[in-house]
Amino acid sequence: MSCMQHLVALLALCLSLAAVAASSNHLPGGVNLNERFFNQVRALIKRRMQEKNCARVHCPLSNVHLQPPLVDDEVALQNQRSYDNVPIPAASVPTPVLVENWPTEQHSFGQVTAVSVDPLGNPVIFHRAERYWDVNTFNESNIYYLIEYGPIKEKTIYLLDSKTGAIKSGWGSNMFYMPHGMTIDIHGNYWITDVAMHQAFKFKPFGSKPLLTIGKRFRPGSSVKHLCKPTSIAVATTGEFFIADGYCNSRILKFNAAGKLLRTIPQPPEFLSLQVPHAITLLEHLDLLCIADRENMRVVCPKAGLKSSHGEGEPAATIQEPDLGRVFGVASYGDIVFAVNGPTSMLPVCGFTIDPRSEAIIGHWGDFKNPHSMAVSVNGSALYVTEIGNNHQTNRVWKYVLA
Structure with a gap:
């Protein structure tokens, strides 16, 4: 069953449950009905049906609206973003298509927590080898329990062949304790987060010592000099970079190329409440930083301030x-955002194509169990998604071509 078929069946089930329980205002088991949720479900079904009909007659996505946006006054209308209600033409939106039997050989990875693509188009993965994050990994103060075991002895970073998925080279042994995020910038530098060490690093490929370190080793905190289980890094072509300081602080830190802190997102009086920013990606053309705001179950894109501080x-x-x-991964190409969710109640676990300009999901694809990260190649030809599990069969990388 495809992601869309699964979704339609699920929505139909939700409405059936709502009808059965309407007289008592309770679901089986005594759970109160959330009328707002079911209103959203009904609206979503209507929207999906409109999108389906539009696809048949090739009508523009801008015609698919449940109701026109409300504008409070003329000033608000004048201050709307220039790209509001100007969706990306459907013909120019790439569709991820799974590459069957990739990789051509089976690998024995640990939990594959991150994937990125180097400037030559090679996918690179970051994995935990024999390490697992469970209830015994950290104490209540977010201190890593297992420091005495030392860093992971195996290579934690593997460069793969884009055509076959075969391992071409690897590094990162005896360096990391609990891998999480990895981003490769346009110059080939590796930007890495380790949740056990509460640090973020910049490395040259195969480097044994970081070029830059943010955070205090094994010392979690919420000050501007500390990180606490950082999740992800996004790097601009200007050299500025953003760290999602993720599980504890639920904030984004913006730095200049030299590692000087420029600002925290959000900061008073900004209204942006994040709950576990799990992944981030930059849309430099739109000057947006898009965040997988995991526990808020959304993708939110604040202004990045690369072009203007306004x-x-x-x-x-x-x-x-x-x-x-719950959104676990985001990646971007041009003005499009790709996302993957993770296990969330009865919802299907799949991929999403998002147009941030119209603030709409414009496509569903893939079928996953427990995806954790994703990345798009520099030329936009391929998209990779990683999954994590408890054995080698469930720790893997999927490749999609963008057709």
């Missing part, structure tokens, strides 16, 4: 629909 840090686009669920 409105920096303020939410410029928010994508939150009933089928999105």
